[in-house]
Amino acid sequence: MGDNHPSVSVIGLGLMGQALAAAFLRAGHATTVWNRSADKARGLVADGAVLAATPGDAVAASDLVVVCVSTYDVVHDVIGTLGDALHGKTLVNLTSGSSAQARRTAEWAKRNGAAYLDGAIMITPPGIGAETSVLFYAGDRAVFDAHEPVLKLLGGGTTHLGTDHGKPALFDVSLLGLMWGALNSFLHGVAIVETGGVKAREFLPWAHMWLDAIKIFTADYAAQIDAGDGKFPAHDATLETHLGALKHLVEESEALGVDTELPKYSEALMERVIAQGHAGNSYASVVQAYRRPAR
Incomplete structure (x- = not known):
């Protein structure tokens, strides 16, 4: 044609x-x-x-x-x-x-x-x-x-x-993982606020606001990771501070009878990275737990 x-x-x-x-x-x-x-x-x-x-x-x-x-x-x-x-x-x-x-x-x-x-x-x-x-x-x-x-x-x-013909697949699964992680966390949050009589639609605008705030964190973390020096400066909060807040989520979930598998996974992850010496670093240091070991 x-x-x-x-x-x-x-x-x-x-x-x-x-x-x-x-x-x-x-x-x-x-x-x-x-x-x-x-x-x-x-x-x-x-x-x-x-x-x-x-x-x-x-x-x-x-x-x-x-x-x-x-x-x-x-x-x-x-x-x-x-x-x-x-x-x-x-x-x-x-x-x-x-x-x-x-x-x-x-x-x-x-x-x-x-x-x-x-x-x-x-x-x-x-x-x-x-x-x-x-x-x-x-x-x-x-x-x-x-x-x-x-x-x-x-x-x-x-x-x-x-x-590199493999890059689309890498982006595909990584972005889908991001989607599922965010959706699981949103639904876990809904399960928590529901115990206080809050409807999902009432919680939704605050979830959207918080997701926008998370974008700011990821921009800082991406720069720290790409720097490649392993320093991960805590401009917002240390990993130790994150862990303290995360423990409240685990405790509240347990008290309310909400499933704790998701927050306990995060708790174990943070504890492992802190044990490696990153207590005073930013949350970006958790990338260390996901990376494959150096050859």
């Missing part, structure tokens, strides 16, 4: 794959789709997509091939035997997996003559196409630049992380 609207093939039509293909269709790109269960393509075909009979046909239809399936093993099951058919194509793999899997798949693509970008989608399917939606990519910068206008159709926060 011309340089401004290159054709795109989408392999994998789960909820996310369907959303990806729909975004390309809305923007006027000729879109070929394939899925093991062809019935999942019905709505897309009604909107103008072409259903390929085989993965090979889908790859042949477009120079840009976007893959979004359940696992990396499925990626290789579906297109791993196409060989020369991949030569000259650009594969954009948006399948969730590990950094090691991403790097191995990049090597496999290179052996088969395909350009390769690995990516991570940091939004649910309804958010695909939104200006605020973030998708991470890694691989050759020239390959990313060549396809950035099309990839930006999936989210305005399209971001290239560099040439």
